Amino acid sequence: xxxxxxxxxxxxxxxxxxxxxxxxxxxxxxxxxxxxxxxxxxxxxxxxxxxxxxxxxxxxxxxxxxxxxxxxxxxxxxxxxxxxxxxxxxxxxxxxxxxxxxxxxxxxxxxxxxxxxxxxxxxxxxxxxxxxxxxxxxxxxxxxxxxxxxxxxxxxxxxxxxxxxxxxxxxxxxxxxxxxxxxxxxxxxxxxxxxxxxxxxxxxxxxxxxxxxxxxxxxxxxxxxxxxxxxxxxxxxxxxxxxxxxxxxxxxxxxxxxxxxxxxxxxxxxxxxxxxxxxxxxxxxxxxxxxxxxxxxxxxxxxxxxxxxxxxxxxxxxxxxxxxxxxxxxxxxxxxxxxxxxxxxxx
Amino acid sequence: xxxxxxxxxxxxxxxxxxxxxxxxxxxxxxxxxxxxxxxxxxxxxxxxxxxxxxxxxxxxxxxxxxxxxxxxxxxxxxxxxxxxxxxxxxxxxxxxxxxxxxxxxxxxxxxxxxxxxxxxxxxxxxxxxxxxxxxxxxxxxxxxxxxxxxxxxxxxxxxxxxxxxxxxxxxxxxxxxxxxxxxxxxxxxxxxxxxxxxxxxxxxxxxxxxxxxxxxxxxxxxxxxxxxxxxxxxxxxxxxxxxxxxxxxxxxxxxxxxxxxxxxxxxxxxxxxxxxxxxxxxxxxxxxxxxxxxxxxxxxxxxxxxxxxxxxxxxxxxxxxxxxxxxxxxxxxxxxxxxxxxxxxxxxxxxxxxxxxxxxxxxxxxxxxxxxxxx
Ligand SMILES: Cc1ncc(C[n+]2csc(CCOP(=O)(O)OP(=O)(O)O)c2C)c(N)n1
Ligand SMILES: [Mg+2]
Numbered sequence: 203x204x205x206x207x208x209x210x211x212x213x214x215x216x217x218x219x220x221x222x223x224x225x226x227x228x229x230x231x232x233x234x235x236x237x238x239x240x241x242x243x244x245x246x247x248x249x250x251x252x253x254x255x256x257x258x259x260x261x262x263x264x265x266x267x268x269x270x271x272x273x274x275x276x277x278x279x280x281x282x283x284x285x286x287x288x289x290x291x292x293x294x295x296x297x298x299x300x301x302x303x304x305x306x307x308x309x310x311x312x313x314x315x316x317x318x319x320x321x322x323x324x325x326x327x328x329x330x331x332x333x334x335x336x337x338x339x340x341x342x343x344x345x346x347x348x349x350x351x352x353x354x355x356x357x358x359x360x361x362x363x364x365x366x367x368x369x370x371x372x373x374x375x376x377x378x379x380x381x382x383x384x385x386x387x388x389x390x391x392x393x394x395x396x397x398x399x400x401x402x403x404x405x406x407x408x409x410x411x412x413x414x415x416x417x418x419x420x421x422x423x424x425x426x427x428x429x430x431x432x433x434x435x436x437x438x439x440x441x442x443x444x445x446x447x448x449x450x451x452x453x454x455x456x457x458x459x460x461x462x463x464x465x466x467x468x469x470x471x472x473x474x475x476x477x478x479x480x481x482x483x484x485x486x487x488x489x490x491x492x493x494x495x496x497x498x499x500x501x502x503x504x505x506x507x508x509x510x511x512x513x514x515x516x517x518x519x520x521x522x523x524x525x526x527x528x529x530x531x532x533x534x535x536x537x538x539x540x541x542x543x544x545x546x547x548x549x
Numbered sequence: 550x551x552x553x554x555x556x557x558x559x560x561x562x563x564x565x566x567x568x569x570x571x572x573x574x575x576x577x578x579x580x581x582x583x584x585x586x587x588x589x590x591x592x593x594x595x596x597x598x599x600x601x602x603x604x605x606x607x608x609x610x611x612x613x614x615x616x617x618x619x620x621x622x623x624x625x626x627x628x629x630x631x632x633x634x635x636x637x638x639x640x641x642x643x644x645x646x647x648x649x650x651x652x653x654x655x656x657x658x659x660x661x662x663x664x665x666x667x668x669x670x671x672x673x674x675x676x677x678x679x680x681x682x683x684x685x686x687x688x689x690x691x692x693x694x695x696x697x698x699x700x701x702x703x704x705x706x707x708x709x710x711x712x713x714x715x716x717x718x719x720x721x722x723x724x725x726x727x728x729x730x731x732x733x734x735x736x737x738x739x740x741x742x743x744x745x746x747x748x749x750x751x752x753x754x755x756x757x758x759x760x761x762x763x764x765x766x767x768x769x770x771x772x773x774x775x776x777x778x779x780x781x782x783x784x785x786x787x788x789x790x791x792x793x794x795x796x797x798x799x800x801x802x803x804x805x806x807x808x809x810x811x812x813x814x815x816x817x818x819x820x821x822x823x824x825x826x827x828x829x830x831x832x833x834x835x836x837x838x839x840x841x842x843x844x845x846x847x848x849x850x851x852x853x854x855x856x857x858x859x860x861x862x863x864x865x866x867x868x869x870x871x872x873x874x875x876x877x878x879x880x881x882x883x884x885x886x887x888x889x890x891x892x893x894x895x896x897x898x899x900x901x902x903x904x905x906x907x908x909x910x911x912x913x914x915x916x917x918x919x920x921x922x923x924x
Binding site for chain 2: 284
């Protein structure tokens, strides 16, 4: 089987279209639909993704439009979903599978880390595993136990995987199209709390490549580094910081692995200060790696230690307590305030 | 709703999913026709001769590999001596387009499928994780995490179904691996999807040291098939004709769109788990001797001689062929291994990331410093 259509044909019509308000869930749905239409090797499967359209409706309508051989429900078994996706990829398909919630991806961990991440390497590049695993992740939606984990660091610690996460609806579309077109296996983290956030945009495959971070807001004083659900929080904090006299640059990492060191280091060299924000527990978290890299690359440019604003080192709290756990604009502004401005030679 | 329940109970009532009470056998331990052939049909003379030939070659390869492991030429070698009938019968039963999903135990099957000895042993020599091109031979890399390969087989088989291609996947696993969750998931997915897959469990009685009795309370491993709606066969795994016939039957069913088959082959691992294992800690030598009397090669040889399909001259030619193979394996494995440290960074992603390029340069710089003559 070969690609029957070039990936740009759905976008030509999109380019002609007018910007419309679109939620992240709808943008992801559109990306799946366009990928299914563009490449007949693409198959979408998982728990409830067929008839129901997914518990978050990200696959809504796809089974009806593309049929049961392209979009289907599976038995409830996450290792089974990823393990069979690997076999399908070995046989020329491009599986896009869903883990219903972050914590329910753990049963598939062995298949992801021992096989998906390694088969290309083990076979000296003879097997390609263009599998995408979509993982709704993070909290902020009042989910009870096990429905709000941020599991990205387990995967960024695994060589051979790409780990990406969008912060906006437009980027959700772009990144998912890029993930599906990518020859490497991709863990695609969807920030649940932003599924219903809206942006008025034209969805397009034009944009930065899959492994590039973007500056969402330019600023001179401090670099705020965020990803996924925390991008919007960081943008809010940056707006509020104006009244405090701080001009904050916000970077949306997009790709957690590989890490776009160049873009981030360039920003930190300009600003001399950096704060990293994520929901996941701080200890051994993704932010620790970013801080270490920036220290190695930008030490002499730094005016203050790199700080992290993260979830506490606790199991994800119950709904009535999650607001105490999640990073918010206040905590981000507090962190910015602690960046040793008193030593600044403001001459 | 109603029809679904009806369909379920019909399958159960039919009882066609259960294996026989005792293992099916086409040729018994003395080389006579087995008295419990069940549905299995004796393969033709050409196939029987080829099964014998490949077992003789496979065993020589295996004993040579065990020797090389003891000499430190291989990092490790898990022998399949005693399981020769399963190894060879299964590999030969596949058609060209079918895929084999072997474990660490199944080097003989990989060799029999056509992978050159040197490429087969790359993993165990330790030069790379897989020495052959899986697509060229339609042999997945030998799999160590137990039972995980069963799911890959189901996925590959179902992909063929989705593409309307005639292709069957054969998953090899051990008795211990049947306890892993992935085996359950694979059987279940295969049953639901009617995937073209054959599962061959080589029940050699042990998972390293753990005997089958500590592994399961099921009457047989084959009996587990009914729980997934999968028909199953219990066979004598030291009877190459039975293994070949059973796997062939499974492949034919799968190719006809009738879905998966589960086969449990009763066999025995004559060597220790690997060269690093001491089997005397968990099994008696009398048990090993008893199994040696059910040797898969001896029985087929006796049958072939009785049927006039093998004589001293052809046996001698075959022995010489096996020696040539062993000599070739020895030579190749005794040659010094050349490895390329730069390759470590090569196949992590389709293209090395900037960070990997940097790490490669660092390693190469470190190595070139080492090579510079000391002042
Ligand atoms: C998931 C996993 N757990 C443990 C091991 C370590 N291990 C390697 S082989 C083996 C025994 C497997 O027994 P069985 O499935 O009967 O196969 P056999 O070695 O007898 O061929 C064990 C426990 C492993 N490879 N993978
Ligand atoms: Mg065993």
